[in-house]
Amino acid sequence: MNHIISIRDLDRPSIDKLLDQAAKLDAGPHPGKALSGKILALLFFEPSTRTRMSFEAAMARLGGCSIGLDSVEASSMSKGETLADTIRVVSGYADAIVLRHPKEGAARLASEFSAVPVINAGDGAGQHPSQTLLDLYTIRQSMPLSGISVGLLGDLRYGRTAHSLAYALSLYGATLHIISPKGLELPGSIVDELRRGGTDVREHADVSRAIPDLDVLYVTRIQRERFPDSSSYFQVASSYRVTPELLARGKERLVVLHPLPRLDEIDPRVDRLPQARYFDQSRNGIPVRMAMLLKVMP
Amino acid sequence: MKRDARDGLLISPIENGTVIDHITGGEALNVLKIIGITGATTESISVATNVKSGKVGKKDIVKIVNRELRKEEVDRIALIAPKASINIIRNYEVFEKKGVEIPRLLTGVVRCPNPGCISNTNEPILSRFEVLPEGLHCLYCDQKITRDIASHLI
Ligand SMILES: [Zn+2]
Numbered sequence: 001m002n003h004i005i006s007i008r009d010l011d012r013p014s015i016d017k018l019l020d021q022a023a024k025l026d027a028g029p030h031p032g033k034a035l036s037g038k039i040l041a042l043l044f045f046e047p048s049t050r051t052r053m054s055f056e057a058a059m060a061r062l063g064g065c066s067i068g069l070d071s072v073e074a075s076s077m078s079k080g081e082t083l084a085d086t087i088r089v090v091s092g093y094a095d096a097i098v099l100r101h102p103k104e105g106a107a108r109l110a111s112e113f114s115a116v117p118v119i120n121a122g123d124g125a126g127q128h129p130s131q132t133l134l135d136l137y138t139i140r141q142s143m144p145l146s147g148i149s150v151g152l153l154g155d156l157r158y159g160r161t162a163h164s165l166a167y168a169l170s171l172y173g174a175t176l177h178i179i180s181p182k183g184l185e186l187p188g189s190i191v192d193e194l195r196r197g198g199t200d201v202r203e204h205a206d207v208s209r210a211i212p213d214l215d216v217l218y219v220t221r222i223q224r225e226r227f228p229d230s231s232s233y234f235q236v237a238s239s240y241r242v243t244p245e246l247l248a249r250g251k252e253r254l255v256v257l258h259p260l261p262r263l264d265e266i267d268p269r270v271d272r273l274p275q276a277r278y279f280d281q282s283r284n285g286i287p288v289r290m291a292m293l294l295k296v297m298p
Numbered sequence: 299m300k301r302d303a304r305d306g307l308l309i310s311p312i313e314n315g316t317v318i319d320h321i322t323g324g325e326a327l328n329v330l331k332i333i334g335i336t337g338a339t340t341e342s343i344s345v346a347t348n349v350k351s352g353k354v355g356k357k358d359i360v361k362i363v364n365r366e367l368r369k370e371e372v373d374r375i376a377l378i379a380p381k382a383s384i385n386i387i388r389n390y391e392v393f394e395k396k397g398v399e400i401p402r403l404l405t406g407v408v409r410c411p412n413p414g415c416i417s418n419t420n421e422p423i424l425s426r427f428e429v430l431p432e433g434l435h436c437l438y439c440d441q442k443i444t445r446d447i448a449s450h451l452i
Contacts, residue, residue, distance in 0.1 A: 006440075082421050105416035105438025109423055124414045126439055189442055192432075 002296045003111040003118045006127040007164045012171045018291045019137050025061075026287035035064035038297055041094035042068030043086070044121070045101045050260075050282070051121050051130070055098050058289035064297075067094065084113045091115040096296050099123070117296035125160050131259055132164040134288040138281040139216055142255045145169075149213050151177040151204075153240060154220035154265060156186040161259045162220050163190055170199040177202050177210045181236045184226060207240060211250045217242065217275075219258045219265050243267045247275050257281050310344075315363040317385040318375065323348050323356030328378050328448040330360060332407065333371045341365055373401040377429075378448045400429055408434060408443065408450045415439040425452070 004010075010018075040059045044052055047070070056066045083106060090097060091114040099110050100121040107120030107127070122128040139145060150169055156162045156178055166176055166186070176199060178186050185203075194201050204210040211217070219242055227233040242256060242265060258266060258278040270276050321329055326345045335341060342363040351357040358379075366386050375382050376398035386394040406424030410417045417425040417438045427434040433444035443450055 008440075082419075083416070084422050101416075102414075103416040103419060104412060104414045104440075105436070108438050109416050109421055112423070123416075124439075189444075 001111070001114075001117050002298070003107075003114075003120075004129055004292055004296060005107045005111055005118065005120045007129045007132045007168050008127075010129070015133070015136065015168065015171070018133060018288070018295060019140055021291040021294060022133075022137055022284075022287040023140075025290045026284075032061075033063040034294060035059065035062035035297055038064040038095040039093065040064055040066045040068075040293065041090050041097045042066055043074055043090060043097060043099045043101075044069065044071050045074045045083075045099075045106075047071045048100050048122060050285075051100065052098075054285040055119075055121065055130075055289050055293075058286050058293055061286065062290055062293060064095075064293070068098075083109060087113045087118075088115075096293065119292055119296060122160075125158065127164060128160060129164065130285070130289055130292060131161050132168050133292070134281060134284045135161070135165050135218070135257060135259070136168055137284050137288050138257055138277055139255065141280070141284075142277070143215060143253060145172040145174075147173045147175075148215040149175045149177065150216040150218060151179055151207070151210050151214040152186070152218050152220070153179045153207055153242070155184045155222050155226065156180040156220070157184045158223075158226070159220040162186070162218065165218060166190065166194060170194050170197055173199075175200040175202065175213075177204055177214060179204045179207045179210055179240075181222065181240060184222070207242075208246060208249065211246055211254075214250060214254055217247075217250070217254060217256045219256065219262070221259075221261070221263055222265060224263075237264045241265060241267060242270055244269050244273060247273060250275070311390055312361055312363050312387055313390055315361065315365055315387050316367045317387060318360040318362075318367075318379075319357070319383050319385060320351065321358040321360065321375075321379040321382045323358055325378050325448070326358035326360050328451065329358070329375055329382070332374045332378065332448075332451055333367060335362070370401065372396065372398055374404070374407055376400040377404075377407075378451075402429055403427070404429060404434065407452060408447065409452050410436045410439060410441055411443060411450060412436065412439050412441040415441060 059066045087110045096117045098119045098121045099107050101123050104124040104126035106123040111118045120127055152162045191201055222237055224233045254275050255277045256275045260282050326347050344361040346359040348356045372384050382398050384396050385392045404427045408427050410425055415438055426437040433442050435442050
């Protein structure tokens, strides 16, 4: 069955195929009825309003319907019940399931018990393949993916979007520049794995050193709760802040991405600059998720 | 099995069962654990630990009466005692002798150290790890175990 659980399950040709499909859908006109009569179940065991709305919108654009529960309903429905049982039941109601769950590996488990395809919309600190696909899609709108230099900035330790993106970019021969505050570095096991796979990974203490080399600057949220007090947070946040002055030192084709919502990582003055692509990025969630839905419900 | 002066009475011959020899010194109890033998099981077992051995320095030996280990049990042993050899004994003779081979997939053998992993909940699944050159990889949450595998045995 055609599940989408982890970006690691996809090879470069299948990622390309999904992105091509998304581009076709994006160019319009929408086929409108491709999934007419199909039902998508949205099971969100933790809140993620944007991801959920984006899947619902994508399903509606393809002419299908969504049924679902929000996180409160989902947890009361499953009270005492295993996820395996919930999935067995719900897979009898729908043609595909989109799952968001706080436990890592939940989507993999769901795929083992579901009678219909499962799409992972985030499992704990684990995988969130639709985010990675829309990140790649957004980069590809500006430049070909192969052989580019990408800076990953911010919390690379806990930020799962950065982990999945780093892995996906490695399939395209990217050079990765990793820039993070002390204590929030990309885990050594991930760096080792990337390097073993032949990816050039360069570590920088300072974003201003890396900026002239970059084609893409991918900024992730630095969460306050990772710091002992707010003054140490503000100190780090300000030294990692992306400003128009910083970007002025970058290449002409440099683009800035952020999975949103942002806190203080990007100066609002950047929003008006041509490099700012983070709002396009969130809009790109629709065609990318449409392509995913079509892949699992052919 | 031939009697060996160095092993003495500790590993006297058995009529039927399994003798696991050349276990890495000190790992005998982990070997028992990995093949599911606990204080509650009824098998008759002898264990010799830190026996001098020219081949591996110090070795442990485990003898299990009236039980022939299955292939997947044998392969689990490889995780903690890669040099072990397994002798299946029938009627006091070595019926079959085999080395251990590290399996590619471990199901229900190792507990995932990630507390956020779905395999550490009440779901009706067994933990599942693939065996990579650098260690074990949880197929649910992607966590890796690179050292002290014995301490993660279920
Ligand atoms: Zn795990």
